[in-house]
Amino acid sequence: MPQETFLTATLARLASIPFRLIKRPFTPPQKALILHPCCLSQVMLATPLLAVLANAFPNTRFDWAISDWARPAIAKNPHLRELIDTGNLGIAKMTQSQLRELIFQFKQQTYDTCFILGRSSQLSWVAWQAGIPQRIGVASGGRGFAQTLVAPVRTGQQHATDVYLSIAAACGIDMPPGERPPMAFYPADDDRTAVTQRLIDELDWLGDVPLVVIHPGGGEGSVYEDPLKRWPSERFVLLANHLVRQHKARILLVGSQHDKALATDIAGMTSLRCANWAGRVTLGELGALGEIANLYIGNDTGPTHIAAAMGCPTLAIFGPSNPALSAPFSPKADRVVTLWQGGEERPFSWQEGVTVSEAIKAADRLLRLRG
Numbered sequence: 001m002p003q004e005t006f007l008t009a010t011l012a013r014l015a016s017i018p019f020r021l022i023k024r025p026f027t028p029p030q031k032a033l034i035l036h037p038c039c040l041s042q043v044m045l046a047t048p049l050l051a052v053l054a055n056a057f058p059n060t061r062f063d064w065a066i067s068d069w070a071r072p073a074i075a076k077n078p079h080l081r082e083l084i085d086t087g088n089l090g091i092a093k094m095t096q097s098q099l100r101e102l103i104f105q106f107k108q109q110t111y112d113t114c115f116i117l118g119r120s121s122q123l124s125w126v127a128w129q130a131g132i133p134q135r136i137g138v139a140s141g142g143r144g145f146a147q148t149l150v151a152p153v154r155t156g157q158q159h160a161t162d163v164y165l166s167i168a169a170a171c172g173i174d175m176p177p178g179e180r181p182p183m184a185f186y187p188a189d190d191d192r193t194a195v196t197q198r199l200i201d202e203l204d205w206l207g208d209v210p211l212v213v214i215h216p217g218g219g220e221g222s223v224y225e226d227p228l229k230r231w232p233s234e235r236f237v238l239l240a241n242h243l244v245r246q247h248k249a250r251i252l253l254v255g256s257q258h259d260k261a262l263a264t265d266i267a268g269m270t271s272l273r274c275a276n277w278a279g280r281v282t283l284g285e286l287g288a289l290g291e292i293a294n295l296y297i298g299n300d301t302g303p304t305h306i307a308a309a310m311g312c313p314t315l316a317i318f319g320p321s322n323p324a325l326s327a328p329f330s331p332k333a334d335r336v337v338t339l340w341q342g343g344e345e346r347p348f349s350w351q352e353g354v355t356v357s358e359a360i361k362a363a364d365r366l367l368r369l370r371g
Contacts, residue, residue, distance in 0.1 A: 024148050026171055027134060028057055029113035033106065034064040035127055035137075036117035037090030040283075040302025041326060042160060043070040044309060046117055047077070048181040049164040053115070054079040056173045063109070065091075065102075072283035073302065076186035084109075091122060099126065106130035117164050121145055136170055138163055160326050182331040183309035187287035195288040203250055203275050210249040210294040210367055213286075213312075214240060216266055217259025217278070218301025228348060229300050231317045231359075233262060237269045238356045239297070239363065244272050247367055254281050254289070254303070295367050297359075304328050308336045313366035315339070317359065320348035335369055337362040 032053075036046055043066065054062060063082040064074055067090035074080060086102060087094055094102065106114075107130050114127040116137030121144070127135045128146035136149040144150065151166040161180055168175060199205045216236045218229055243249040251274035253263040263278035281289075286303055290296060290310030297315045298304035300323070308314040308328035316328055318340040330336045339354040339362060 024134070026136075026149055027112070029060045029134065031061045031109070031111050032057075032063070032113040032115060033084070033109070033111045033127075033132065034062060034115045034117065035123050036115075037065055037067040037086040038070055038092070039067070039090075040070045040073055041300075041305045041328075042118075043073040044183050044185065044302060044305035044328075045160045045326065046164045047074065047184040047309070048161055049115075049117070049167060050074075050077065050079050051181050051184060052165065052168045052173060052175070053171075056168070056171070063111075065106075070302070073185065073306070075284070076188055077184065078186065091126060092120075102126065103130045106132065115167060116144060116147065117167070119144060136167055138166065157322070157324050159324065161329075180329070183305060183329065185287045185290075185306050185309040187284045187291070187310075191282065191284035191288040192291070195285050195292075198277075199292075203252065205250050207292075210243075210247050211252065211289075211292065212240075212243050212247075212249045212295045212297065212363075212367075213252050213254055213289050213293045213307070214266075215254050215259070215286075215296070215298035215301070215303050215307075217255040217262050218299045218303065226320065228319045228350075229321065230262075231299055231319070231354065232350050233266050234269070235354075235356050235359070236266050236297075239359050240266070240274060241271045242356075242360050243295075243363060243367075244270070244274075246364070249294070249367075251275065252289070252293075253278055254286060255279065295363060297363065300326070311335060313369045315359065315362050315366055317354050318342065319350065319353060335366070337366060 061081050062079055063084055064080055065084040065086050067086050068088045111132045113134040114132040116123050116127055119138055124144045124146040135147045137144050137147050139147055139150045149170050151170040205211055240251045253267055253276045255263050255278035257279045260279035263276050267274050267276045287306050287310055290307040290312035293312050296307035296312045300318045300321050304316045305328040308330045311331050314336045316338045320342055323338045323340050327338045328336055339358055341353045342348055
């Protein structure tokens, strides 16, 4: 099936008619596939649904089809048996031959149920072509045309996690109104050991002063690149300088290889030396840092969701994206502050975005929460 366009969405809406006419009761799964390849933050926001499904169906085997980019989000999740590789950036970027190979792989696994989390005609088509008999997911405007069971349609803006949890309702799983299980991330013990040793060896940090982890990058290298997601680097510099002066904080810059140059520039502009691990820290190690750091500061990207999932006091700075749809959240609600000055009535610009003074106020409050 070609990539999603207005034409394919219209055709999918028409194709959905015969699937909707056939009413099939839900059957508890024995071997289920979660088809949600991308992206890192969205996969993190889907982990509450996995926990709900695993609790409701404790004898079910759950596998997850996942992109290389998002794989670390669930690599150690104990509810999963196997992770199916969908390539570097997921199904949307696959060639026709790669799609055929993936569909054949799904057929070989003989899944009885597929949970399709994204509003995508292509994901629905793949599950259908793989011959998975029970296909459950969300649908909007004809997307998700081949689902045999559609999650309840909700009106108005909905947070991604609440949309995913509507799939549990379609399966007859009762949840108290408004209940939202926390996101989950599981660092490996090796990640914890490595981080602890590096903090001692490289930062000489023994917990005597606050440890502040800053991820200034994101929005680059993934399937949905958007440089506007990055808070201006000079504002990170001013915020870091304040935290060092006011709280005697030890600043640790992190990020992927894509963020290395940006982090190096910021480290060179701060008034006092800060450590730079950008390009030298895995997402598993980032999760381990979230267990012990006093504060994490980052943009609207997947690593920020990981930090929040670990219960670390987290300051999430949003740019053009609406946090009502995808903000990170924590097991302890007061540990995540999301700042946003966006709006749909005008083109986004950081000139009218989150200010340094707003970030300082939020960071000061969050630094008092660790413990």
